[in-house]
């Protein structure tokens with residue numbers, strides 16, 4: 417069935433705003449939908465999907481749209497996005513010329529394109545990835561990053577188990593399969609609205625990428641421990657950690673953003689957890705952090721990062737940043753990790769994690785930490801995965817999840833253990 421003609425104009429308007437790259441695409445889209453309450457579900461879906469298709473394919477689509485004759489470039493860009501998202505047959509009011517042009521563009525064999533255009537990335541990012549992964553793997557990685565992510569769920573083990581959730585979803589009917597690595601993960605075949613399901617309202621499920629679930633798991637938080645989620649944000653990993661601790665012990669959720677922490681509150685209420693303590697801090701050296709120095713069993717630093725591992729969901733991120741932003745991130749990450757490390761007690765663990773694919777934000781931060789913190793040692797990821805009984809992931813020192821290999825977002829993690837504190841000498845004790 418064809419979409420109504422105003423869908424194309426709406427998509428054009430919102431895309432024009434998003435392509436100024438002054439705000440995240442999902443924020444602009446959600447403002448747009450709020451101010452256009454009459455748009456129906458199918459129309460909203462088509463607008464959002466076409467905008468994301470343009471952002472994923474921007475290098476190629478812009479080249480094609482600019483080369484096209486007649487009419488405005490922005491309309492051609494939207495036509496390419498819409499055709500990609502919903503198919504040419506659903507597009508309303510195309511002139512014969514537009515229809516022919518669109519068909520020709522969709523028939524282009526993209527494997528013959530220049531490599532960085534095929535990867536649909538800014539050149540600086542493509543070059544960085546090629547340096548790290550080589551050209552062939554970068555293209556495979558780019559293909560995966562330019563494909564929409566599946567919808568993953570985490571089952572809240574405090575409330576139910578995976579088999580029971582699969583059975584209840586099937587009555588909706590929603591098809592879900594266990595994720596390959598995370599023991600509480602489910603992957604859905606489609607992207608149904610979940611908010612009104614009793615499973616969601618009761619906190620039995622949360623939406624969470626399998627990679628994020630694994631990051632929380634490798635912290636290895638146990639019952640009764642003192643744990644800090646240093647960059648908790650809206651608490652995706654906090655909720656997983658709290659359940660892992662079986663709602664015992666004390667789990668501090670720190671973040672510098674009160675706004676993000678406030679989004680944790682309703683999720684906490686649904687989850688049934690009462691061991692979580694959200695704390696807004698001013699910065700990583702805040703007195704609230706210092707007060708807990710040397711007292712914490714496990715600290716997770718899910719650091720702010722470029723987010724290049726999440727391009728399947730946030731394709732605008734690659735167009736909104738440049739190389740200088742990555743260098744700034746590195747400095748910030750080093751400082752946050754240093755601040756968080758003070759919390760860890762002797763024998764305790766510190767996990768540094770990002771959703772970036774770039775060495776500067778990952779290996780380089782971990783290497784800097786080890787070089788400047790002789791009281792910590794690296795725990796090889798192969799050992800951590802074995803401890804957690806996570807099978808099927810071949811890792812060396814670090815966790816490196818890659819969309820084209822593991823079907824997760826791109827994630828990095830390093831685990832450090834603080835050496836036991838030296839006992840005070842006898843004379844000191846006396």
Ligand SMILES: C[S@@+](CC[C@H](N)C(=O)[O-])C[C@H]1O[C@@H](n2cnc3c(N)ncnc32)[C@H](O)[C@@H]1O
Pocket residue numbers: 628646647648649650651652653654670671672673676697699700718719720721752
């Ligand atoms: C990758 S996000 C965290 C996502 C979250 N852990 C989750 O699973 O949903 C990084 C977070 O770090 C926070 N942040 C930035 N600077 C910080 C700092 N100096 N100390 C603590 N948190 C910080 C940001 O506000 C942001 O919420």
